[in-house]
Amino acid sequence: MKLTLKIWRQGGPSADGEMVTYPIEGVSEDMSFLEMLDVLNEELIAKGEEPVAFDSDCREGICGMCGLVINGQAHGPEVTTTCQLHMRSFSDGDEISIEPWRAEAFPVLKDLCVDRTSFDRIIQAGGYISANTGAAPDAAATLVPKDDADRAFMGAECIGCGACVAACPNASGMLFMGAKVTHLGELPQGQPERYARVVSMVDQHDAEGFGGCTNLGECSRACPKGIPLNVISQMNRDLQRAKLGKH
Ligand code: FES
Known part of the structure; x- marks a missing residue:
């Protein structure tokens, strides 16, 4: 060619x-x-x-x-x-x-290289669990419903490439954050920090200069891992509960 x-x-x-x-x-x-x-x-x-x-x-x-x-x-x-x-x-x-x-x-x-350390700082703000896992536990010791495990795995598929941000007219990083919040929030190990996590991550996202989500869906269409838009709804629900102290 x-x-x-x-x-x-x-x-x-x-x-x-x-x-x-x-x-x-x-x-x-x-x-x-x-x-x-x-x-x-x-x-x-x-x-x-x-x-x-x-x-x-x-x-x-x-x-x-x-x-x-x-x-x-x-x-x-x-x-x-x-x-x-x-x-x-x-x-x-x-x-x-x-x-x-x-x-x-x-x-x-x-040229074509961009600095994506803003994503790293969002993860540092809350995209982790601090539970001491110790030695590998018995796989059946903490039971996780199949639907929750599947949804957590779906969120974990996000590779943090930033296509969601590049595709969004608002340059929003909410699909990325929603994937991380869903991945950790669906698992028992992610519960202790669940609500503090979402507040810290959203604050850092906004401080980095990413835009807000207006439900256009371009992020999800561009995502190479097919992360669905509803992870943003899940994140917003957790954020609302955290802000209202309803958890
Ligand atoms: S180079 Fe690793 S995802 Fe493309």
Whole structure:
């Protein structure tokens, strides 16, 4: 395939950025999107030019490091991570625009890399349990209803990639927080801090500059793990109970 890439280039956090056009040839439909960028970078390095900076780690859809806005969509045209997007989703002759996540709380570090430590600070504010687990307990010692276990597991699938924020017109991180609150709040071990957790996480979310949720649902549609919008309802219920002292 022969493609025209229009890529956001920005030398550093305070530098001005611009879209730069790069033609690329010989792209196989079996390549992942990141492998296609690797090929471009090899060509740029061979020409003595600065390669395009982008994040990745596992390249298996697990770690949440990768994330690009491709043709205006977080992670591109398929519901998957950027590393699991393949070039067969595009056609010969296509023009593809590639930008970093766009959100005040995710400032651009360089080119396509953004600083997502705001998510880390939200987790530090309350996305954990402090129960001393000790040695591995008997699996049947704490019974968890199957529906609760399934819902906790669904929340635990969030990889913290930030696509929800990038897709949301309000740049809200509520799907991310809702997934974490649901994951921990459905399990017995998560109960002692359940209500303090949601208050601290929401306060940190707002302090980081993320926007509020207006139920548009773009976050859930872009989520590579299919986290449903109702985790936000669960988080809001816990928040309301915490604020009203009704728990
Ligand atoms: S690089 Fe790990 S999820 Fe994409």
